[in-house]
Amino acid sequence: MTGHPHVGVTDAFLGMPKFQTVAKVELANSVQRRNLAHATGVIRGKRAAVVDELENWEELRLAAEAIKDVALRRLDEHLEEFEANAIAAGAVVHWARDAEEANRIVVDLVRAEGASEVVKVKSMATQEIELNEALAAAGIDAWETDLAELIVQLGDDWPSHILVPAIHRNRAEVREIFLREMGKVGRPAPQDLTDEPRRLAEAARLHLRDKFLRAKVAVSGANFAIADTGSLVVVESEGNGRMCLTLPETLISVVGIEKVLPSWRDLEVFLQVLPRSSTGERENPYTSMWTGPGAGDGPRNVHIVLLDNGRTRVLADPKGRDALRCIRCSACLNVCPVYERTGGHSYGSVYPGPIGAVLTPQLRGTSSDIDKSLPYASSLCGACFDVCPVRIDIPSMLVHLRTRVVDESRGGMPSGEQLVMKAGGWMFADHRRLEAAGKAAAGAGKVLRSKRMGGKQVLRSLPWPASGWSGARDAPVPPTESFRAWWQRTGGGHEEDGHE
Amino acid sequence: MSEARAVIMGRIREALDDRPPVPEVTWRYGLPVGTGDLDAVERFIERVADYQARVDRVGTDGVGEAIAAALHAAGADRVVADAAVRATWPDSARWVADDNLTTYDLDSIDAVVTTATVAIANTGTIILDHGDGQGRRALSLVPDVHVCVVGAGQIVDDVPKAVARLIDSGLHTRPLTWISGPSATSDIELDRVEGVHGPRTLHVVVVG
Numbered sequence: 001m002t003g004h005p006h007v008g009v010t011d012a013f014l015g016m017p018k019f020q021t022v023a024k025v026e027l028a029n030s031v032q033r034r035n036l037a038h039a040t041g042v043i044r045g046k047r048a049a050v051v052d053e054l055e056n057w058e059e060l061r062l063a064a065e066a067i068k069d070v071a072l073r074r075l076d077e078h079l080e081e082f083e084a085n086a087i088a089a090g091a092v093v094h095w096a097r098d099a100e101e102a103n104r105i106v107v108d109l110v111r112a113e114g115a116s117e118v119v120k121v122k123s124m125a126t127q128e129i130e131l132n133e134a135l136a137a138a139g140i141d142a143w144e145t146d147l148a149e150l151i152v153q154l155g156d157d158w159p160s161h162i163l164v165p166a167i168h169r170n171r172a173e174v175r176e177i178f179l180r181e182m183g184k185v186g187r188p189a190p191q192d193l194t195d196e197p198r199r200l201a202e203a204a205r206l207h208l209r210d211k212f213l214r215a216k217v218a219v220s221g222a223n224f225a226i227a228d229t230g231s232l233v234v235v236e237s238e239g240n241g242r243m244c245l246t247l248p249e250t251l252i253s254v255v256g257i258e259k260v261l262p263s264w265r266d267l268e269v270f271l272q273v274l275p276r277s278s279t280g281e282r283e284n285p286y287t288s289m290w291t292g293p294g295a296g297d298g299p300r301n302v303h304i305v306l307l308d309n310g311r312t313r314v315l316a317d318p319k320g321r322d323a324l325r326c327i328r329c330s331a332c333l334n335v336c337p338v339y340e341r342t343g344g345h346s347y348g349s350v351y352p353g354p355i356g357a358v359l360t361p362q363l364r365g366t367s368s369d370i371d372k373s374l375p376y377a378s379s380l381c382g383a384c385f386d387v388c389p390v391r392i393d394i395p396s397m398l399v400h401l402r403t404r405v406v407d408e409s410r411g412g413m414p415s416g417e418q419l420v421m422k423a424g425g426w427m428f429a430d431h432r433r434l435e436a437a438g439k440a441a442a443g444a445g446k447v448l449r450s451k452r453m454g455g456k457q458v459l460r461s462l463p464w465p466a467s468g469w470s471g472a473r474d475a476p477v478p479p480t481e482s483f484r485a486w487w488q489r490t491g492g493g494h495e496e497d498g499h500e
Numbered sequence: 501m502s503e504a505r506a507v508i509m510g511r512i513r514e515a516l517d518d519r520p521p522v523p524e525v526t527w528r529y530g531l532p533v534g535t536g537d538l539d540a541v542e543r544f545i546e547r548v549a550d551y552q553a554r555v556d557r558v559g560t561d562g563v564g565e566a567i568a569a570a571l572h573a574a575g576a577d578r579v580v581a582d583a584a585v586r587a588t589w590p591d592s593a594r595w596v597a598d599d600n601l602t603t604y605d606l607d608s609i610d611a612v613v614t615t616a617t618v619a620i621a622n623t624g625t626i627i628l629d630h631g632d633g634q635g636r637r638a639l640s641l642v643p644d645v646h647v648c649v650v651g652a653g654q655i656v657d658d659v660p661k662a663v664a665r666l667i668d669s670g671l672h673t674r675p676l677t678w679i680s681g682p683s684a685t686s687d688i689e690l691d692r693v694e695g696v697h698g699p700r701t702l703h704v705v706v707v708g
Contacts, residue, residue: 174688243698
């Protein structure tokens with residue numbers, strides 16, 4: 001069951017190599033890079049088209065941001081209100097401090113129903129707590145029913161994108177996985193299966209249909225939990241969500257405590273910004289809403305597990321807590337030049353991309369190599385902030401987390417970078433030292449620009465200790481005259497003369 | 501009161517002990533948006549068609565015929581519907597009543613006919629509250645063809661009006677299903693395929 005590393009937010013997480021190490025390997029995967037470039041390009045275009053339709057898009061973003069901030073900054077009150085209303089509607093509410101506690105609650109509920117299997121709707125929260133592994137350990141089969149999650153599960157793989165988790169697989173690979181694996185866990189794929197997406201989707205429909213019809217227990221997450229009604233909302237495309245939320249007798253929803261919205265009317269904002277940001281659609285095919293068990297309609301036993309698992313730690317950081325506004329749309333992944341090239345697996349977490357780079361180290365802490373490196377998995381270009389429907393300032397948060405990582409690693413042997421920064425600090429502290437350094441650089445510039453050196457404009461490698469920096473970058477050739485020297489010579493540019 | 505709950509509440513209060521200011525939400529709820537150069541019904545029809553759903557518009561007296569034609573076009577023979585639909589359009593199909601049908605029974609039925617409660621023009625969405633005319637949720641989910649009858653008066657311009665209408669009528673806490681086109685996936689190379697687990701054919705009949 002575990003051909004892949006633990007990438008959740010659990011105690012089992014032992015840490016992957018740092019982002020830059022995995023990214024180097026992933027970058028060499030040209031098939032993945034081509035898939036990702038195509039896929040993110042398509043989805044960027046779709047999103048832009050449907051966002052442009054709305055004249056009030058920026059107002060909607062501001063509203064979404066403000067509503068989430070209201071929810072989070074009075075989180076205790078909103079959770080109490082949600083709980084009271086959900087209970088009044090007939091739901092059972094459970095609380096889980098961490099992944100282990102949440103998994104134990106779910107396993108016990110499934111056992112109490114006498115079930116040996118559950119059907120699952122795609123849910124980031126249950127991936128985060130590695131619920132499937134916990135269910136397997138308890139002898140319970142968990143069937144992922146979202147097409148991409150099915151591909152990931154059958155391929156013993158882990159998701160590389162929040163919205164399209166199997167984005168790293170192409171159609172030929174999917175066909176192979178279906179032909180090889182479906183028969184081991186249920187109805188086999190048709191022998192004449194082709195790699196047409198239509199045929200592959202049909203194979204998934206047939207494979208999962210019987211599992212839906214016989215299921216006694218379903219497990220879901222939720223996109224929103226509404227405080228003033230106690231309702232849950234699930235947004236999806238395929239109808240597998242509706243199957244899970246409707247057909248079984250028992251429904252268990254694992255919901256992060258940050259999912260709460262103050263009021264049902266707030267949905268008018270979020271049901272506009274989420275589908276447009278996520279799949280680039282005006283509205284996703286299916287949105288299901290339920291408030292406790294419905295009379296004679298759907299599951300009779302409705303359980304809600306409210307999950308902390310590090311969220312209160314994020315909430316405690318005034319500069320980091322805005323990350324809890326995230327509605328998991330994945331727009332930031334689709335515009336990120338780093339994600340597009342390295343793919344989701346480099347991030348070593350169920351939360352990849354820019355939002356993963358700020359969320360994962362806050363949820364898991366910054367003690368492992370991968371979590372320390374994630375705040376650096378960005379060029380700080382800012383595209384993620386521009387598209388974020390809840391206006392999370394990811395670039396500023398990355399800088400904040402870099403500071404935290406550096407602060408935490410003070411003491412012990414200084415690194416090369418720390419030495420360079422120290423030397424820089426010493427030089428900038430006194431203008432005479434700076435002028436001397438400028439002259440030295442200008443002298444080097446003259447030499448480097450001379451015909452003998454080929455008159456080049458960039459330096460491909462610098463001597464140690466800067467060699468680490470120039471290993472992946474070109475440095476401009478230093479100018480032949482420093483700005484300070486030029487200023488003195490020309491009286492601040494007033495006596496501009498023929499340059500040498 | 502569980503221990504976990506007390507601990508989490510304590511953590512939240514401690515996390516917020518800097519008392520971050522609670523912003524004012526300046527958004528004005530429930531405002532009309534408009535439907536541009538088309539009226540609401542025309543916009544709705546355009547947007548439903550854009551999802552690759554079938555859609556047609558008939559007068560009040562043409563509904564029974566339109567339902568029969570939609571079912572015929574989809575090759576549906578055995579058709580389930582709740583009592584209200586069967587009573588209103590008795591001759592439109594070979595009806596199967598929902599007498600405690602199991603999920604397996606439903607899986608052997610070709611199509612379902614429902615009404616809706618609200619529809620949204622700009623997003624091409626129909627909303628079911630699973631009250632009279634719509635049946636329980638499983639009915640409009642398991643059969644592969646869904647024919648949905650929407651009254652022109654049920655169509656609002658955009659999401660804010662739909663949300664306001666559901667709240668005002670007290671329907672918002674019923675089980676709700678928002679449907680925008682047939683079931684779809686883009687999970688394989690982002691190549692859109694209509695039809696996975698939900699009804700692969702959605703046929704909307706607009707009345708009036």
